[in-house]
Amino acid sequence: MFKKKSLAGPYMAFILCGTIIPLLAVLYFALVDKNGSLTFANLASIADPIHLKALGLSLLLAFICTVICLLLAFPLGLMLRKSGGNKGFVIFLLILPMWMNFLLRTIAWKILLQKNGFINMILTSLGLGELDILNTPTAVVLGLVYDFLPFMILPIYNVMIKIDNSLVEAAYDLGATPFKVVKDVILPMSMPGIISGITMTFVPAMTTFAISEILGGNRILLIGNIIELEFLHGGSRNVGSGLSMVMMVFILISMALLNKFDKNGEGTVV
Amino acid sequence: MKKVGKFIYIGLIFLFLYLPIFTLVILSFNDSKNPSSIWKGFTLRWFEEIFSRSEWMEALINTFVIGILAAGIATVVGVAACVGIMALSRRQRIWMLQLTNIPMVNAEIVTAISLMLAFAMFGISLSRGTILFAHICFCLPYVILNVLPKLRQTGTLAYDAARDLGAGPLKAFFSVVLPDIMPGVATGFLMSFTMSVDDFVITHFTRPSGINTLSTLIYSQQKVGIRTSLCALSTLIFLIVLLVLLVRMFVMNRAAADKTLKGGT
Numbered sequence: 001m002f003k004k005k006s007l008a009g010p011y012m013a014f015i016l017c018g019t020i021i022p023l024l025a026v027l028y029f030a031l032v033d034k035n036g037s038l039t040f041a042n043l044a045s046i047a048d049p050i051h052l053k054a055l056g057l058s059l060l061l062a063f064i065c066t067v068i069c070l071l072l073a074f075p076l077g078l079m080l081r082k083s084g085g086n087k088g089f090v091i092f093l094l095i096l097p098m099w100m101n102f103l104l105r106t107i108a109w110k111i112l113l114q115k116n117g118f119i120n121m122i123l124t125s126l127g128l129g130e131l132d133i134l135n136t137p138t139a140v141v142l143g144l145v146y147d148f149l150p151f152m153i154l155p156i157y158n159v160m161i162k163i164d165n166s167l168v169e170a171a172y173d174l175g176a177t178p179f180k181v182v183k184d185v186i187l188p189m190s191m192p193g194i195i196s197g198i199t200m201t202f203v204p205a206m207t208t209f210a211i212s213e214i215l216g217g218n219r220i221l222l223i224g225n226i227i228e229l230e231f232l233h234g235g236s237r238n239v240g241s242g243l244s245m246v247m248m249v250f251i252l253i254s255m256a257l258l259n260k261f262d263k264n265g266e267g268t269v270v
Numbered sequence: 271m272k273k274v275g276k277f278i279y280i281g282l283i284f285l286f287l288y289l290p291i292f293t294l295v296i297l298s299f300n301d302s303k304n305p306s307s308i309w310k311g312f313t314l315r316w317f318e319e320i321f322s323r324s325e326w327m328e329a330l331i332n333t334f335v336i337g338i339l340a341a342g343i344a345t346v347v348g349v350a351a352c353v354g355i356m357a358l359s360r361r362q363r364i365w366m367l368q369l370t371n372i373p374m375v376n377a378e379i380v381t382a383i384s385l386m387l388a389f390a391m392f393g394i395s396l397s398r399g400t401i402l403f404a405h406i407c408f409c410l411p412y413v414i415l416n417v418l419p420k421l422r423q424t425g426t427l428a429y430d431a432a433r434d435l436g437a438g439p440l441k442a443f444f445s446v447v448l449p450d451i452m453p454g455v456a457t458g459f460l461m462s463f464t465m466s467v468d469d470f471v472i473t474h475f476t477r478p479s480g481i482n483t484l485s486t487l488i489y490s491q492q493k494v495g496i497r498t499s500l501c502a503l504s505t506l507i508f509l510i511v512l513l514v515l516l517v518r519m520f521v522m523n524r525a526a527a528d529k530t531l532k533g534g535t
Contacts, residue, residue: 008354008366010347011410015369018407022384023372025391076283079276092519097287099511103470103488104504107496108290111297111305118293149287199375207377210470214492224379231383231475241387244380251377 029241042242051226051243058222059250061137062206065144069152069201070194072145077156077190078182087161094157098150106143106214113139113215135217143215144205151204152197159193160186198258203251223247291508298501305498316502326503329487332398333467336483340405341462347406348413349455352421353443355414370411381408382475389476396478404476405469409462416461420454421447 033039045051080090097105112118113134120130133139163186171181209224223243230240297305301313320326355366373381385404389396424447432442448455470485477486484503491500 005354005357007350008358011351011354011414012366014347014407014410017388018385018403018410019369019372022381022388025387026380026384029387072283076280079280083276083280088519088522092515093284093287096511096515097291099464099468099515100291100504101468101470101485101488101507103485103492104294104500104507105290107488107492107500108294108504110492111496111501112290112293114306116306116308146286146290149283153283203375203377207379209379210489227379227383231386237387237390240383244383248377248380 026241026244029238030245033238034236042236042238043246045239045242046246050221051223054221054223054226055247055250057137057220058206058224058247059254061141061144061212061222062202064141065148065205066152066198066202068141068145069149070198072149073152073156073197074190074194076153077160077193078186080157081160081163090157091154094150094154098154102147103210103214105147106211109139109143109146110134110214113142134215135219137216137220139215140212140220140222143211144208147211148201148205151200155193155196155200156190157193159190163189195258199255202254202258206251206254207247291504294501294504295508297498298505300498300501303498305496305501316497316499317506319499320502320506325482325487329482329484332481333483333485336398336402336405337463337466339402340409340466341459343402344406344409344413344462345455345459348410348458349417349451351410352414352417355418356421370414373408374411378471379475382472385472386475396476398481400476400478401473401481401483404472405466408469408472409465412461412465413455413458416454416458417451420451424450 030042031038031040033041046055113131114120115130115132115134123129123131133142167189168181168185171185176184206222207224209222209228212220212222212225227240227243227247229235230243231237294305298316299312299314300306300309301311301315302308355363358366382404385400385407386396389400394400428446428450429442432446433439437445468485469483470489473483473486474489477483482490484507488500488503491497
């Protein structure tokens with residue numbers, strides 16, 4: 001059985017037709033104009049102030065979202081690790097909102113944040129005035145954090161719960177303060193979970209178009225919205241491809257920075 | 271005191287995760303066309319609306335048929351691929367795994383536009399078939415990554431023994447190897463199915479106008495204006511997910527209990 005390479009054939013066809021050729025197609029469309037002659041104008045169109053602003057805003061909002069998710073998830077992981085509750089039940093509680101359609105979850109926030117929505121009803125009844133953040137970057141960040149928080153919590157929790165408790169106890173026995181235990185023992189050992197949490201939050205947050213559209217009205221344009229407009233609403237596929245390539249470069253740079261940071265983190269352990 | 275603080279923090283995070291969902295559930299029973307917080311009486315008509323409108327039923331059928339087909343085809347192709355990959359040299363195998371990772375690390379919107387462009391380049395007009403093809407492509411890595419480690423664990427010994435005892439290659443595979451790797455195959459299938467049912471971005475770019483899955487229909491409906499029927503749909507989806515996860519937790523607990531039982535004796 002294990003001598004039949006040909007069994008991988010259909011899969012290789014899927015990779016070729018479904019991954020490699022399509023990605024080459026993006027590259028091709030990014031480098032030609034409408035008539036098929038070579039041009040760099042599509043890539044250069046990122047310099048258009050609207051596009052540049054969208055790219056900057058995407059990077060900024062995705063960064064803020066990732067930081068908030070990390071700041072919320074890391075202490076949560078620590079607490080859940082200590083309290084040692086039923087692991088299956090905790091994961092159940094985390095997956096349930098993850099499996100709800102993310103569009104519906106985002107729409108829920110739009111309903112909550114409406115002028116006569118639930119949140120304002122409570123705020124006014126408490127005499128705290130009205131919260132009017134719908135169609136602002138704040139609402140988009142809120143939506144991003146809400147949608148991607150479980151993707152940060154789950155990998156961090158999964159790694160933290162596997163840390164051998166005797167290591168933590170040994171650190172305490174050797175006189176470490178609780179802060180030092182977290183910083184020098186738990187944090188370095190949680191790094192793989194943190195890194196995959198950051199990846200699973202940052203990339204989708206940076207490239208989304210649906211969340212910014214629902215919570216930002218048409219006023220917040222992220223790079224994802226621009227690409228969607230170019231492809232599906234009468235723009236130019238070539239410009240859309242060019243912008244996608246530029247966006248990919250920024251994602252790769254972010255990931256490279258993250259990996260570098262990760263290696264530094266590991267370096268300090270040794 | 272410290273314990274109380276901890277309890278409050280955990281509680282607040284889970285409140286944050288669940289409050290919006292519960293709001294949708296409560297609003298879905300409100301007798302008001304637009305979801306507002308003013309209670310106008312109890313009704314079930316938004317649920318009736320979901321079930322009586324053909325567009326929702328069509329989207330539901332599309333979602334499930336595409337989900338089952340994509341997960342099924344990805345599972346068959348993926349399991350065969352894993353057997354084939356085992357026969358490759360180390361270097362070839364590393365290459366295959368790198369290629370497998372591309373759709374998983376790539377931004378969804380880039381995968382989506384890349385497929386859309388490829389279809390356009392080869393003159394393939396968008397249809398349910400293009401959606402299905404795209405879904406198979408992004409499901410395949412989940413099957414491979416779940417099945418390959420299991421297959422490596424199993425190794426070739428049992429298979430070779432079955433062959434020595436006179437079983438044909440197919441019989442040896444289906445009656446000896448497959449039962450062994452079944453947990454990985456099942457997880458791969460289920461993950462693929464969930465990914466497919468949940469997908470919005472890739473379907474959005476590879477569907478023709480007029481064909482909708484639940485996700486794309488939700489998207490186009492909210493563009494026109496959020497109606498309370500969307501809340502009713504959320505309630506239904508919430509109940510289904512809850513049910514599936516409860517069954518999953520029950521099965522996993524049973525499996526864990528069985529293991530400890532067997533380990534104990």
